[in-house]
Amino acid sequence: MRRAVVIGCGALGSAVASQLVREGVGTVRIVDRDVVELRNLAHQALYTEADAASRLLKAEAAAVHLRAMNADCRVESVVADFVPGNALRLTADADLLVDGADNLETKLLLNDVAVATGTPLVYAGCAGTEGSVLAVLPGVTHCLRCLWPTPSESVNHMTCETRGVLPSTAATVAALQATEALKLLLGTEADALSGLLRIDVWNAVLRRVPLPAFPTDDRACPTCGTRDFGYLRGEYSTMARQLCGDDTVLLTTSSPARDLERLRRHHIANASLRVRPEYVQVDIDGCRIVAFASGRTLIHGAGGMNRARALYARYVTG
Ligand SMILES: [Zn+2]
Numbered sequence: 001m002r003r004a005v006v007i008g009c010g011a012l013g014s015a016v017a018s019q020l021v022r023e024g025v026g027t028v029r030i031v032d033r034d035v036v037e038l039r040n041l042a043h044q045a046l047y048t049e050a051d052a053a054s055r056l057l058k059a060e061a062a063a064v065h066l067r068a069m070n071a072d073c074r075v076e077s078v079v080a081d082f083v084p085g086n087a088l089r090l091t092a093d094a095d096l097l098v099d100g101a102d103n104l105e106t107k108l109l110l111n112d113v114a115v116a117t118g119t120p121l122v123y124a125g126c127a128g129t130e131g132s133v134l135a136v137l138p139g140v141t142h143c144l145r146c147l148w149p150t151p152s153e154s155v156n157h158m159t160c161e162t163r164g165v166l167p168s169t170a171a172t173v174a175a176l177q178a179t180e181a182l183k184l185l186l187g188t189e190a191d192a193l194s195g196l197l198r199i200d201v202w203n204a205v206l207r208r209v210p211l212p213a214f215p216t217d218d219r220a221c222p223t224c225g226t227r228d229f230g231y232l233r234g235e236y237s238t239m240a241r242q243l244c245g246d247d248t249v250l251l252t253t254s255s256p257a258r259d260l261e262r263l264r265r266h267h268i269a270n271a272s273l274r275v276r277p278e279y280v281q282v283d284i285d286g287c288r289i290v291a292f293a294s295g296r297t298l299i300h301g302a303g304g305m306n307r308a309r310a311l312y313a314r315y316v317t318g
Contacts, residue, residue: 001026002185005094007082007110008032009058011165012124013100014046015174016181020098021066021073025185028066029076031090032059032100033279034248035288035300043167055288055300057281080278081292082106084234087113096184097121098177105231111136111144112232115223120184124177129166129202131173135180135193138224142214145223147196169201176206248300249308251316256295259316263291266315284315291316 004025006017009032020028036044036051036058051061063077080086082101087109091097097114099122101107107123114121114136121136123144136143176197183192196209215225222228253259260280267273272283281290289311291297297316302308 002095003027003029003093004096004098004181004185005029005031005091006098006100007091007106008100008102009046009062010034010040010100010102011043011167011170012126012174012177013098014044014058014062015171016098016100016122016124016178017062017066018046018069019174019178020181020185021070021075023182024070024073027074027076029078029090029094030059030062030066031078031080031082032057032062033079033081033290033292033296033298034058035290035298036061037247037300039247043165043170045171055283057290078278079276081294081296081298082109083294083296084109084232085294087232088117091117091119094119096181098181099123099125108144109231112223112229114138115143115227116229116232122177122180122184124173126165126169126173126199128164129169129200131169131199131201133173133176133180133197133199134195135184137184137190137193140190140214141193142196142211143221143224146214146221146225147211149220149222166201169199172201173199247303248298249302249305249312251297251299251308251312253295253297253317256291256293259297260291260293263289263316282315285311287311289315 002025004020006013009030017028017030035055036047038052041047046062046065057079059077059079063075066075091113097110097119099107099110115138118138123134125132195211198207198209263280264275267282270282274281279290279292287302288300299308299311302311
């Protein structure tokens with residue numbers, strides 16, 4: 001039985017997960033840390049207005065919809081922030097990794113996991129009316145850092161952190177990503193993979209980007225050349241940033257256990273409080289705060305970075 005693990009269940013992840021479930025893949029595990037928001041519905045086809053009104057966690061809402069599509073497929077829902085500390089555990093039994101992440105840091109962490117463990121990965125990114133897809137068969141085809149040894153502007157443009165995404169772009173990129181995923185799950189020969197695809201939906205252009213033979217030079221790629229897994233070691237992290245066009249801010253702390261306990265203790269009388277081993281969630285001042293054991297906290301609905309920082313200081317680290 002084949003198991004696909006989808007990291008991130010937004011525009012791309014939710015669309016690819018739907019296709020894998022409908023195609024009858026044995027197990028589809030979805031990992032996501034985020035909450036469904038009304039503004040997601042334009043391009044995240046799996047969710048409904050009811051999910052957004054209830055501020056359901058995407059991993060849980062997605063699992064309900066996916067299970068209703070195919071009872072023979074086992075759907076596993078994991079509410080977690082995918083970080084170096086849990087990346088290997090959450091993907092340990094995967095036959096395929098699917099990149100549904102909305103930020104470059106997570107994509108490169110996933111690339112490290114793929115190459116370190118020899119697990120195939122399908123990367124995809126989209127922004128505006130453009131996108132890209134790459135199937136990675138570790139040791140056989142190029143990985144993300146073969147193409148982009150250092151994070152560059154071109155890669156940054158392929159996430160939707162700074163640009164919105166046209167719904168038809170997400171749908172087109174997800175369809176191509178799901179096709180590469182199916183090839184990898186079926187064990188299709190590497191030369192049947194499409195390589196690096198660039199998609200321009202507005203101008204209806206789909207092209208394969210010519211790549212040098214693999215491997216180009218063992219030292220050229222820090223990941224599959226010298227096997228330096230800096231993202232997996234957690235050497236790169238982000239302190240605070242606005243997520244993907246949403247009214248959501250991500251913050252990072254160095255003392256997660258203490259913060260989770262503080263949040264739990266201070267809001268014990270709040271009926272919305274939800275305590276799980278992986279996270280603590282509570283609704284305060286019109287916002288939803290989700291603090292993860294990984295050390296990251298999401299604040300939804302704060303109306304901007306400054307108020308999110310203030311709420312974080314007051315309720316999480318204060
Ligand atoms: Zn590489």
